[in-house]
Amino acid sequence: xxxxxxxxxxxxxxxxxxxxxxxxxxxxxxxxxxxxxxxxxxxxxxxxxxxxxxxxxxxxxxxxxxxxxxxxxxxxxxxxxxxxxxxxxxxxxxxxxxxxxxxxxxxxxxxxxxxxxxxxxxxxxxxxxxxxxxxxxxxxxxxxxxxxxxxxxxxxxxxxxxxxxxxxxxxxxxxxxxxxxxxxxxxxxxxxxxxxxxxxxxxxxxxxxxxxxxxxxxxxxxxxxxxxxxxxxxxxxxxxxxxxxxxxxxxxxxxxxxxxxxxxxxxxxxxxxxxxxxxxxxxxxxxxxxxxxxxxxxxxxxxxxxxxxxxxxxxxxxxxxxxx
Numbered sequence: 616x617x618x619x620x621x622x623x624x625x626x627x628x629x630x631x632x633x634x635x636x637x638x639x640x641x642x643x644x645x646x647x648x649x650x651x652x653x654x655x656x657x658x659x660x661x662x663x664x665x666x667x668x669x670x671x672x673x674x675x676x677x678x679x680x681x682x683x684x685x686x687x688x689x690x691x692x693x694x695x696x697x698x699x700x701x702x703x704x705x706x707x708x709x710x711x712x713x714x715x716x717x718x719x720x721x722x723x724x725x726x727x728x729x730x731x732x733x734x735x736x737x738x739x740x741x742x743x744x745x746x747x748x749x750x751x752x753x754x755x756x757x758x759x760x761x762x763x764x765x766x767x768x769x770x771x772x773x774x775x776x777x778x779x780x781x782x783x784x785x786x787x788x789x790x791x792x793x794x795x796x797x798x799x800x801x802x803x804x805x806x807x808x809x810x811x812x813x814x815x816x817x818x819x820x821x822x823x824x825x826x827x828x829x830x831x832x833x834x835x836x837x838x839x840x841x842x843x844x845x846x847x848x849x850x851x852x853x854x855x856x857x858x859x860x861x862x863x864x865x866x867x868x869x870x871x872x873x874x875x876x877x878x879x880x881x882x883x884x885x886x887x888x889x890x891x892x893x894x895x896x897x898x899x900x901x902x903x904x905x906x907x908x909x910x911x912x913x914x915x916x917x918x919x920x921x922x923x924x925x926x927x928x929x930x931x932x933x934x935x936x937x938x939x
Contacts, residue, residue, distance in 0.1 A: 637771070637774070637788070637791060637794065638790045638791055639791050640771075640773075640791055641653060641654075641772065641793040641935055642935065648932060648933045649931070649932065649933075650930075650931040650932065650933065651929055651931075652772075652773060652929050652930075652931055652935060653769065653773065654770065654773040654928060655769070655924070655927075655928045655929010655930065656925065657769025657770075657772065658928040658929065659921040659922070659925040659928070659929070661763060661764070661765030662691075662762055662920060662924040663762075663917045663921040664758075664761055664765060665758045665759050665761060665762025665763075666687075666688075666758075666762075666917055667907070668757070668758035668761065668910075669759075670906075670910040670913060671903060671907045672753070672757050672906070673751065674906040675897055675899065675902050675903050675906050676751075676753065676754055676895050676896075678746070678750075683913065683915065683916055684913055685916060685919070687916070687920075688916035688917070688919045688923075689919065691733065692920050692923040692924045693923070693927075694729065694732050694733045694736055695729035695924070695927075696724075696729070696923075696924070696927035697729075697732060698729040698731060698733060699724035699726060699728045700723070700724055700728070701732070702724075702727055702874075703723040703724050705728075705870075706870040706871065720932075720937050720938050720939055722938060724928065726763065726766075727871060727874050727878070737751065737752070747836060747895075749837035749840060749888070749889065749892060750836045750895050752837070752840040752885075753839035753840050753895060753897070755840075756825065756839045756840045756842070756843035757822075757826065757829055757843075757897065760818040760819070760821040760822035760847065761818070761822045764819045765815075767812075767818065768811070768812075768815055770811040771787075771809070771811035773794065773795060774791065774793075774794025774795040774797060775795040775796075775811075776811050776814070776858065777789070777800070777807050777810060777811065777858070778807045778808025778809060778810035778813075778857045778858055778859060779807065779858065779859050779861060780802065780805050780807055781806055781807060783806075785808070785809065786808065787806065787809040788804050788806050788807070789802065789803060789804075789807070790804055795936065798935070798936060802859070808858075810854055813854055814850075814854060817850045818847075818850075821843065821846050821850065829898060830897075830898050831898065832896050832897055833894040833895060833896035833897075833898060834889075834895065834897075835889040835891075835892045835893070835894055836892040836893060836894070836895050837885045837889030837892055838886070840882070840885050841883070841886035843882070844882030844885065845879050845882035847878070848876070848878035851871065851872075851875045852876065855869050855871055855875070
């Protein structure tokens with residue numbers, strides 16, 4: 616196994632590991648033929664936080680939110696789930712084409728897919744209604760990184776999106792047999808780069824940087840969207856060098872790195888377009904605080920969105936990693 620290091624046996628015959636170890640972190644509860652995993656809790660929490668903050672930023676940008684927001688509460692989680700699932704299948708299409716009956720019931724998601732499908736549908740809806748597209752996208756760009764950071768903590772509990780083996784003290788070892796790093800990659804007990812934690816911290820940094828940038832506004836419409844696309848995709852591109860599996864993609868780059876390149880380029884295009892757009896002001900902290908309070912009144916819709924996200928990402932079959 617490329618990159619693995621050998622560890623001397625301990626007194627009980629098991630390996631002595633560097634770094635932290637995660638045990639029994641995957642399953643929330645088993646209910647007969649249904650297994651609920653902790654990953655779904657973090658995705659739901661991240662989605663709710665991002666959704667409420669987006670609603671606040673939209674109001675700050677001058678939009679009047681409809682009430683109630685049932686269509687959004689159902690549509691956005693569905694788009695995130697479908698897009699994430701479709702991207703994961705597309706990235707590993709050889710395996711799915713070779714054994715569809717075995718592979719399709721398996722769980723698996725890719726954040727970039729949810730982002731792309733959601734953006735495409737949002738683009739169509741805003742264009743059809745005559746809304747300022749880039750202004751809407753800016754509100755999402757100022758909110759998504761925080762929700763993404765929470766979701767990546769879920770990846771850490773689940774053992775997915777893990778790093779390559781490392782011999783450094785920064786490694787984290789998965790020992791839960793249900794963790795994806797153990798049951799799929801066969802890396803149980805091996806210290807791995809904690810790429811999930813790196814991704815979470817990176818998204819917090821992007822969120823903080825964009826928030827500070829917004830506070831220095833007003834800025835032309837699209838500035839926040841461009842900054843998010845370029846910063847987020849650059850971070851993901853670099854992080855993939857540490858993620859499992861080792862490099863085996865086209866011209867030495869993994870599929871998601873090519874997607875990151877495309878997203879970075881899209882951000883550069885949006886930035887160029889934004890120079891001729893009117894300004895939008897996200898700088899008022901007092902106005903934002905008030906908007907957050909009003910967005911909280913939509914808690915029933917937020918709860919529904921969270922429940923749908925948990926259903927999509929947190930419910931497995933009798934075995935972890937499979938729908939049935």
